[in-house]
Amino acid sequence: MIGISRLLLKVWVKQFYIINAGFLLCLFFFFFGMVNGAQLISYHRSLILAMLISPVFMAVVWVGWLFYNIKCILFTVHTIKSNNSSYLYSLKAIPVSKQMSIYLLIALLQYMPVFAYSGVVVYMAFIKLMPVTALSVMVYQLLMLAMAAVIIFITINKTNKVSTVVKVIATLSTWFQVKMGYYAFVLGNILYEKKIAFALVKIFSILLLSISFVINGDHFDEDLFSIFFQLIIVAHATLVLYCVDFSEMQMQFTRNLPIPLRKVATRFLLTYGILLLPEAAFMFINNHGNVEITAIILLYLTVVSALFLYTAILYGCGMDMESYLFFVFTSFIIIFFLQKTEWQLITMLSIMATAIVVFKTYYHSFERE
Amino acid sequence: MLQISNYIKKYPTAPDPVLSIPGYQLEEGVYWIKGENGSGKTSLLKSIAGLIPFEGDISVGGVHINGNRMAYTKMVNYAEAEPQYPPFLNGIALIDFYKSTKGGHFPEILFRKLGVEKFMHQKTATYSSGMLKKLSLVLGFTGHPKLVLLDEPLIALDVAAVETLQSAILQFSRQGVSFLITSHQPLDSGLIKAANHLVIKDKILQQENV
Numbered sequence: 001m002i003g004i005s006r007l008l009l010k011v012w013v014k015q016f017y018i019i020n021a022g023f024l025l026c027l028f029f030f031f032f033g034m035v036n037g038a039q040l041i042s043y044h045r046s047l048i049l050a051m052l053i054s055p056v057f058m059a060v061v062w063v064g065w066l067f068y069n070i071k072c073i074l075f076t077v078h079t080i081k082s083n084n085s086s087y088l089y090s091l092k093a094i095p096v097s098k099q100m101s102i103y104l105l106i107a108l109l110q111y112m113p114v115f116a117y118s119g120v121v122v123y124m125a126f127i128k129l130m131p132v133t134a135l136s137v138m139v140y141q142l143l144m145l146a147m148a149a150v151i152i153f154i155t156i157n158k159t160n161k162v163s164t165v166v167k168v169i170a171t172l173s174t175w176f177q178v179k180m181g182y183y184a185f186v187l188g189n190i191l192y193e194k195k196i197a198f199a200l201v202k203i204f205s206i207l208l209l210s211i212s213f214v215i216n217g218d219h220f221d222e223d224l225f226s227i228f229f230q231l232i233i234v235a236h237a238t239l240v241l242y243c244v245d246f247s248e249m250q251m252q253f254t255r256n257l258p259i260p261l262r263k264v265a266t267r268f269l270l271t272y273g274i275l276l277l278p279e280a281a282f283m284f285i286n287n288h289g290n291v292e293i294t295a296i297i298l299l300y301l302t303v304v305s306a307l308f309l310y311t312a313i314l315y316g317c318g319m320d321m322e323s324y325l326f327f328v329f330t331s332f333i334i335i336f337f338l339q340k341t342e343w344q345l346i347t348m349l350s351i352m353a354t355a356i357v358v359f360k361t362y363y364h365s366f367e368r369e
Numbered sequence: 370m371l372q373i374s375n376y377i378k379k380y381p382t383a384p385d386p387v388l389s390i391p392g393y394q395l396e397e398g399v400y401w402i403k404g405e406n407g408s409g410k411t412s413l414l415k416s417i418a419g420l421i422p423f424e425g426d427i428s429v430g431g432v433h434i435n436g437n438r439m440a441y442t443k444m445v446n447y448a449e450a451e452p453q454y455p456p457f458l459n460g461i462a463l464i465d466f467y468k469s470t471k472g473g474h475f476p477e478i479l480f481r482k483l484g485v486e487k488f489m490h491q492k493t494a495t496y497s498s499g500m501l502k503k504l505s506l507v508l509g510f511t512g513h514p515k516l517v518l519l520d521e522p523l524i525a526l527d528v529a530a531v532e533t534l535q536s537a538i539l540q541f542s543r544q545g546v547s548f549l550i551t552s553h554q555p556l557d558s559g560l561i562k563a564a565n566h567l568v569i570k571d572k573i574l575q576q577e578n579v
Binding site for chain 1: 380381402418419421422435438439440442443445446447449452453454455456457458466467470472495508
């Protein structure tokens with residue numbers, strides 16, 4: 001039994017967290033990274049109190065938990081049904097009670113982030129003398145786990161009788177599959193294939209922003225911030241490289257499709273715009289009058305333009321790394337001095353204009369060095 | 370139908386051109402391009418498809434690749450020898466994407482006969498090379514192409530799929546679609562008869578005497 005549990009932990013739990021690392025990091029950042037460290041506990045206390053007081057808010061949270069549970073279940077079901085997992089059907093040979101206990105453990109471990117948080121909700125409900133709410137949250141969470149375990153059991157032990165259940169899961173799976181259009185392809189690649197690099201760049205950016213906006217919040221240092229700002233742009237140069245590499249390797253076929261150049265450029269701009277949302281949100285939330293709102297918007301647009309300039313440079317130099325690094329370094333210095341002029345709008349517009357000209361000139365003549 | 374003028378293809382890593390075509394005109398029809406490995410067949414097809422840059426000019430039906438790229442790529446379809454697609458996308462997403470960009474006709478019969486519908490909901494990361502090839506062929510026939518470029522279309526296909534593809538080529542060519550095919554595998558006798566034979570030898574494209 002221990003051997004089987006270990007194997008399933010690797011296949012269903014470890015793999016689940018590896019594959020969903022980007023998604024979970026984003027969630028973690030959203031709930032814990034964007035709030036000032038000193039206010040983190042009071043923020044979550046207010047959030048949980050709002051859940052306990054407002055049944056509508058609690059219902060919304062329950063729907064969120066349900067979606068997460070469905071994500072866990074779909075991952076496990078897909079693993080069972082994939083071509084290289086036929087060995088998992090040998091679990092049928094194990095007695096039902098033992099199978100169920102293993103599946104409950106798997107479901108619990110996959111569901112752990114929500115389960116742990118709901119534990120705090122239950123604790124708070126008891127403290128606030130709301131035992132009915134506490135019990136309802138507990139029952140709901142147990143139902144979530146039971147549902148996951150039963151579905152895994154049915155999928156493994158499927159006979160003709162349960163084919164309807166499998167069909168329902170397949171339909172659900174189709175519903176929950178994110179339909180990606182052209183504009184989301186590059187972003188999809190970063191979030192699916194390059195999530196570790198993405199997470200590292202985000203952690204680095206947020207650390208630098210935390211120093212300026214949180215640690216030095218009361219004594220905001222503009223000079224230090226402008227250096228950090230440049231470093232954040234340069235850190236994203238790696239992600240830009242991945243985006244162009246993906247576009248010219250796995251998406252090279254799109255060059256044979258009638259797609260206007262402005263659409264290709266917009267795809268990159270939208271991708272960078274979305275990738276930089278965490279930084280923009282962090283600056284908005286933790287800004288205590290240090291930087292004007294319009295200035296934050298301009299800073300955000302400047303980074304998007306700079307990343308588009310990097311993209312254009314990559315096309316211009318045929319993805320030659322030496323030339324790329326040289327241009328990144330050069331643009332670091334130029335943007336740094338442009339920022340010092342405090343003509344932020346002109347800085348942003350000039351970066352964008354340069355990027356558009358370089359991109360338009362070199363996109364169709366691009367060939368990898 | 371296809372006009373090539375002053376075509377020179379060089380790669381950044383090599384000073385000498387891989388292929389040089391001062392001028393060549395192909396009328397409507399099916400063309401089988403032969404040549405040794407490294408003779409420049411794929412480079413030529415990729416240039417005509419718009420995947421790689423080159424010196425000179427290529428036009429199809431009077432539309433120049435560097436003049437009106439949108440109209441040009443609507444008329445020219447390409448199926449790669451070893452197709453690559455984003456691993457996180459499924460076949461249906463790619464089919465929808467091609468339908469929305471190329472527009473027009475979708476090769477429903479080829480799609481069914483090649484069995485693409487059976488795996489179109491799976492992510493391409495799970496595809497075998499034969500499945501990838503079948504998907505790329507279906508995409509290569511999507512839209513209203515005047516010219517379809519098929520680079521080694523027979524590799525990785527099973528016997529039934531080879532037959533299906535060759536009859537599709539003949540059927541589409543009867544409807545006025547031209548084909549440029551490179552293949553080291555022998556084609557079906559019907560297709561051999563219908564095809565004009567070209568060869569790339571000593572970096573020059575020429576008619577082959579069969």
